[in-house]
Amino acid sequence: MTPGAIQDRIVDFVEGRDWVSFPEIGEFLAEDGIDVKGDICLEIAPNLVVWAGMSHEFADLMKDALKSNRIYPHPSSPLTHLIDGGMLTLPVAKRLPKNGYKKPHWMPTVFRTVPYKTT
Secondary structure, eight states: OOHHHHHHHHHHHHHHHOSEEHHHHHHHHHHTTOOOEEEEEEEEETTEEEEEEEOHHHHHHHHHHHHTTSSEEEEOOHHHHHHHTOOOOSOBOSSOOTTOOSSOEEOOEEEESSOOOOO
């Protein structure tokens, strides 16, 4: 399956379920035989981690899906990830500092097909 076809499947999965976490997307991709575990960490600002322990392929697929503006990150509760089967052991970010954090913090994130509104 091509990366574009997998990206389409990720978007369809997010659209069909809504409020989808990294653990859910990882499980979905693993069912297709994609290795999702590894040592890659995705950050949206210095030391502001959205997910860790990813394979290069999983990280690249998520970055490409986000760049396509077909899925969008939304802040969530750590409990969402606990229920979905995965959490990070980093301190949870309370805010989005202008220049990032000095030490790694986790921003629990879910995905939707609509942009996050900050108003």
